Amino acid sequence: MASDKLRATLIADKSFVIAEVDKRIYGSFIEHLGRAVYGGIYEPGHATADSLGFRGDVKALVKELDVPIIRYPGGNFVSGYNWEDGVGPVEQRPRRLELAWRTIEPNEVGTNEFMEWAKDVGSEVMMAVNLGTRGVDAARNLLEYCNHPGGTYWSDLRRQHGVAQPHKIKTWCLGNEMDGPWQIGQKTAAEYGRLAYETGKAMRLVDPDIELVSCGSSSSAMPTFPEWEAVTLEHTYDVADYVSLHQYYGNRDNDSANFLARSMDLEHFIRTVTATCDYIKAKKRSKKTMYLSFDEWNVWYHSNESDTKIEPWTIGPAQLEDHYNFEDALLIGSMLITFLRHADRVKMACLAQLVNVIAPIMTEAGGAAWKQTIFYPYLHASTYGRGLSLQPIVNSPKYDAQDYTDVPYLDSAIVYNQESDELTIFAINRHLEEALELKCDVRGFEGYRLIEHIELHHDDLKAVNTAQEQHVKPRQASGTECKDGFVETLLSEASWNVIRLGKKA
Template structure:
C-alpha cells in the first residue's frame, strides 16, 4: 500500500474518561455459560462451591469489572426465588426462551459468590416479561436491604448475613422483540419500567437503573422506541441499553470488517434521541448508554436450529471464533471507546462458552478464543482518558459501507502511569499499513511495546487441541523517530496495541 495513515492526538482534546464498566461481560442461563462454564462441581479443578478455578483464572486475566446476569431472554420468564435457598429444594423449570430445562442449581447467591472470586461486580436484570414491579422490589430487598424485613431476613436465613449491595440493575431485556416472553409496545414497557424503577429505588435509593432500548439498530421500533421509553423513564433511570451483533455469512471479509461503522451510527442515534428527550423535558441529567450486549455471532446458527429441546445445559451459541472475528471485536471496542463520554457500560456477550472469549470442555480444559485477546488488551491497557483521534487514512468501499478507512484507531491517555496506548486495526487484507502517530502535545516518549495479533489465515481459530494457533506477539515494529513521531507498519489484517511511555 503506497499511502500511509496518520493519527494526531492532543492531551487537551479529550473524548472523556473511560468508565471501567465499559469492559463488562455477560453470563446468562443459556447453553453452557453457567453449567459447564463457570460452574461444574464435578470438574477436577472445581473449588468447594463448584466454580471452575481454571475459568476463574481466565476471567481474572480479562479484569472484567461488571457482569450482567441472569439474562438476556432467559430473564423474561425467570422467577428469581427458584434460584435461592437450599439447593435440594429448588424446582426444575421449563425454560421457554431457549427451550431447555433449568435445574436452578445456581442462582443469585451463587452468582454473587462467584463475582467476589472473579473480582467483579454484578449487573442484575429483573423480569419485566412475566412479572413486574412487585417481584422486582422484593428482589432488591432480598439482595440489598441489611435486615429486619421478610426478604432480607430470608437472605440471612439462606446464609448471607451481609447484603450483596448490587448497584446496577437492568429493567428487563429486549422488550420490543417479538421473541421475548411478555414483549411490549414502547408505551407499555415505558409505563411498567417507570413504576418498577420507582419502587426499586424506594427500597434502595443508591442503585442505578438501565432502561431497555431497542433490540437492535434494524428494529422497526428504532429509534422511536427509545424516545417513548425515555419519555416515561427519564426521571428514574441513568442508562438506556443497546444491543448489536455482527456476522460474516456471505464470507466477505472486507464488508465484515466494516460493520463496526454501523455501531458508530447506532451509538450516535441513541445519544441524539436521549438528548432530545432531555431537551424536551428541560432536564439537567444526561442519559448515558449501556451497550450491554455486543459481539460477533453467526457461526453457531445452523447447529442451534438442530438442537433437541428440553435438555439441561446443552451446547448452544457456541461460536468458534477465528482471526477475522477478533479484528471485528477490536473495531467494536474502538467504537465504544470513541464515545466514552456517553457509553459508560458495555457487556461483551457472553463470557464463557456462549458466543464467548473463553471456551471449555466439560470435565476437561478451558482455553482462550481469538476474541479474548483484543478484549483483554483493551481492558488492561485502555484505562484513562480517551483522546479525540484525528485520522487520515486510505479508504475502500464495501458492500454495505463506503469510504471505509483502513485504519480504525483510538488512543487512551493514562495520566497516572504516564502512558498513552493506541489501539489500531488495519482492515487491509493483503498489505501492511504505514502509520505515523503525532503526539505533539505530550513531548518525548518511548515505545514500551507493540503488541500484534495477526495470522495469514483469516479463518484460523483456537481449539482445545490447538489453543495457541492465534495469539498475539510483542514483535511489532513501532518506533520513535528523530523528529519525535511514532512510526509503525501495521501488518495486514491485524490488531495492534502500541504502548508509549511519556518521558
C-alpha cells in the same frame, strides 16, 4: 520505510479529551443459556472446581480479562425467571421448564452463588429483573433481598440463606429486549415504558443509590427503532440512568472487507440513540444526560444453524457456541475502539457472553478451558484502555464496501492513563492485502518512549483457536520506532495493534 506502502497519519494530544473511560465498558454477560453456567463457570466434579462447584480454570481466565461488571441472569432467560427459585437450600429448589431457550433449569446456581462467584473473580454484577411475566413486586422484593441490611422479611430471608451482609448491587436492568416478539411477555413501547417507570420508582424507594438501565431496542434493525427509544424514554427518563443497546454482527456472505466495516454501523447506532436521548432531554427540559449501556454486543452467526438441532428440555446443552476466527477478532477490536471513541456517552458495555455461549472463553466438559481469538483484543482493551479517551486526528486512505462508503483503512482509539503516565494507541489495519505505514504525532507527550508494540495477525482470516493449539495469539511486533515526538511503524495487513508509550521504556 518502503515507499510503496499505504500511508496514514495520526495525531495524539492531551488536549483532545473525549472523556474518562468508564472501566465498565469492558463488562461481560452470563445468562442461564446453553453451557454458560452449567458446564461453563459451574462444573462440580471438575478437577479445578471449588467448594461451590465453580471451575477454577475458568475463574483464572476471567480474572486475566479483569472484567469489571457482569450482567446476570439474562437475557431472554430473565423474562420468564422467578428469582425465588434460585435461593435457599439447593436440594429444595424446583426444576423448571425454561421457555426462552426450551431447556430445563435446575436452579443449582442462583443469586447468592453467582454473587459469590462474581466476588471471587473481582466483578460487580449488573442484575436484571423480570418485566416479562412479572413486574414491580418481584423486582422490589429481589432488591430488598439483595441490598437491604436486615430486619425485614426478604433481607432476613437472605440472612437465613447464609448471606449475612447485603450484596449491595448497584446496577439493575429493567427487563430485556421487551420489543422482541421472541420475548416472553413482549410489550409495546408504551406498555414497557409505564411498567419500567413504576418498577424503577419502587426500586428507588427501596434503595435510592442504585443505577437503572431502561430497555432500548433489541437491535438497530428493529422496525420500531428508534421510535421505541423515544416512546419508552418519555416514561423512564426521570428514573433511569442509562438506556440499553444490543448489536451482533456476522459475515454470512463471506465478504471480509464489508464485515470489517460493520463498526461504521455501530457508530451510526450509537449516534442515533444519543440523538434520541438528547431529544427527550430537550423535550422534558431536563438537566440530566442519559448515558448508554451497550449491554449485549459481539459477533454471532457461526452457530445459528446448528442450534436448530438442539434436543429440547435438557440441562446445559451446547447452544450458541460460535468458534471464532481471526477476522472476528478484528471486528471485536473495532467495536471496542468505537466504544472508546464514544466514552463520553457509552459508560457500560457487556460482551455477550463470557463462557461457551458466543464467548471469548471455551471449556471442555471435564477438560481444558481455553482462549478464543476474540479473547485477545478484549484482554488488551481491558488492560491498557483505562484512563482518558483522546480523540485521534486521523488521515487515512479509504475504501468502499458493499454496504459502506469511505471506510478508513485505519481504525484507531487513544487512551492516556494519567496514573501510570502511559499512552496507548489501538490501531487496526482493515486492508486485507497491504500493510499500512503509520506515522503518529505524539509531540504532546514529551519524553515518552516505546514500551511495546503488540500485534495480533494471522495470514488466514479464518484461522481459529482450539483447546489443543492457539493458532491466533498476540506477538511482539518489530520495527516500530519512537523518535523526536513521532512514532513510525508498519501495520500488517488485517491486523490488531496495541502501541504502548511511556516515560519508562
